[in-house]
Amino acid sequence: MQFETAFTMDTSSIKYGPGATREVGHDMRQLGARRVMVVTDPRLAHSEPVEITLASLREQGIDAVLFDQVRVEPTDLSFKEAIRFATEGRFDGFVAVGGGSSIDTMKAANLYSTYPADFLAYVNPPIGEGRPVPGPLKPMIAIPTTAGTGSETTGVAIFDLTEMHAKTGIRHRALRPHLGILDPENTRTMPRMVAACSGLDVLSHALESFTALPYHRRPAPERPELRPAYQGANPISDIWAAQAIRMVSAHIVRAVEDPNDDEARSQMILAAAMAGVGFGNAGVHLPHGMSYPVSGMVRDYVADGYPSDHPLVPHGMSVILNAPAVFRWTASADPARHLQAAELMGVDVRGAAPEDAGTILADAIIRIMQRLGIPNGLGAIGYTPADVDALVAGTLPQRAVVGLSPRPVSPDDLRAIFLDAMRYW
Numbered sequence: 505m506q507f508e509t510a511f512t513m514d515t516s517s518i519k520y521g522p523g524a525t526r527e528v529g530h531d532m533r534q535l536g537a538r539r540v541m542v543v544t545d546p547r548l549a550h551s552e553p554v555e556i557t558l559a560s561l562r563e564q565g566i567d568a569v570l571f572d573q574v575r576v577e578p579t580d581l582s583f584k585e586a587i588r589f590a591t592e593g594r595f596d597g598f599v600a601v602g603g604g605s606s607i608d609t610m611k612a613a614n615l616y617s618t619y620p621a622d623f624l625a626y627v628n629p630p631i632g633e634g635r636p637v638p639g640p641l642k643p644m645i646a647i648p649t650t651a652g653t654g655s656e657t658t659g660v661a662i663f664d665l666t667e668m669h670a671k672t673g674i675r676h677r678a679l680r681p682h683l684g685i686l687d688p689e690n691t692r693t694m695p696r697m698v699a700a701c702s703g704l705d706v707l708s709h710a711l712e713s714f715t716a717l718p719y720h721r722r723p724a725p726e727r728p729e730l731r732p733a734y735q736g737a738n739p740i741s742d743i744w745a746a747q748a749i750r751m752v753s754a755h756i757v758r759a760v761e762d763p764n765d766d767e768a769r770s771q772m773i774l775a776a777a778m779a780g781v782g783f784g785n786a787g788v789h790l791p792h793g794m795s796y797p798v799s800g801m802v803r804d805y806v807a808d809g810y811p812s813d814h815p816l817v818p819h820g821m822s823v824i825l826n827a828p829a830v831f832r833w834t835a836s837a838d839p840a841r842h843l844q845a846a847e848l849m850g851v852d853v854r855g856a857a858p859e860d861a862g863t864i865l866a867d868a869i870i871r872i873m874q875r876l877g878i879p880n881g882l883g884a885i886g887y888t889p890a891d892v893d894a895l896v897a898g899t900l901p902q903r904a905v906v907g908l909s910p911r912p913v914s915p916d917d918l919r920a921i922f923l924d925a926m927r928y929w
């Protein structure tokens with residue numbers, strides 16, 4: 505087998521600043537659009553960020569049409585509803601205002617209305633065909649209202665395939681928004697648990713891309729266009745990941761506990777985008793790969809501050825619940841790097857033994873989980889050891905991310921990691 509010898513570094517343009525949402529009309533005009541679909545969820549439909557966005561677009565003479573039917577933790581069915589709206593509306597530009605669910609729904613609406621195809625055509629294999637996006641998409645601007653997914657900087661759209669109860673996604677460089685507007689005013693009203701879960705998602709993005717399999721240990725693609733968006737850790741993604749780990753660890757508790765802490769909130773929205781630049785190129789690994797069945801197989805769990813009309817494990821929660829168990833297991837692949845990650849989180853690692861690297865990093869994560877009121881392991885959101893085989897079966901198809909584990913992982917390994925994630929304290 506030939507190993508990879510190249511990596512690429514792509515990202516969206518970013519505009520940052522309190523109040524920067526007011527410039528979206530100007531930005532969309534620069535991108536040349538005249539009729540724009542504004543994508544959001546029902547809870548944000550009448551919120552300030554959405555109203556400012558619509559007003560700014562209309563001031564610039566742009567025909568702005570609101571679509572407010574995004575489902576939080578979207579499904580193929582909710583994507584299809586947005587795609588239908590986009591196809592019938594004949595838009596030449598898209599704006600998403602909201603969390604990752606709204607931004608991902610915008611990407612799908614743009615893709616399938618621009619290059620119509622069978623729904624599974626562009627979906628990641630083995631569930632879909634993984635067909636590459638045929639060309640550039642119409643202009644897209646993402647305005648996050650959570651400091652979390654980093655979806656404003658990535659070419660990834662995640663959804664739940666209803667009939668299989670499996671999370672999967674579409675991953676391609678062309679799905680990256682042309683511009684992300686990071687406006688800390690838009691994250692002031694996040695409910696406490698939303699701030700905690702989205703912030704822990706950022707932390708895990710950064711820790712996972714920092715510890716992912718290095719790009720030069722991945723098999724080389726047969727042709728350059730087959731090089732995956734998630735390429736493995738590389739020297740440039742490391743910089744973004746390391747800085748994001750530092751910023752989140754220093755500010756997440758303040759940002760969650762005091763929504764009026766402007767500095768902490770600003771640092772979190774910047775860290776989310778920085779982690780997105782890192783993992784959008786390097787990828788994530790097991791905490792995310794294992795999170796998809798954890799959220800897909802939910803029975804009756806509902807989290808504070810999230811919609812209560814359907815059972816839901818927030819994405820960031822489903823990720824962070826696996827993270828300590830994963831890092832205890834992956835640390836032996838590269839103890840120095842796991843210790844460095846703990847150090848970036850503020851842990852004094854002087855004199856630490858390499859064999860303790862996993863425990864040290866896991867403990868640092870667990871301390872933040874406890875402080876923020878995250879449930880104590882998968883057991884606390886309704887899973888038991890009897891679910892482990894199904895959770896493993898739901899993880900294995902997430903090949904692109906499972907393959908970036910720094911240690912090759914077998915079904916038995918996954919079983920052991922899930923059992924370790926049942927309870928932490």
Ligand SMILES: [Zn+2]
Pocket residue numbers: 653705709792819823
């Ligand atoms: Zn995530």
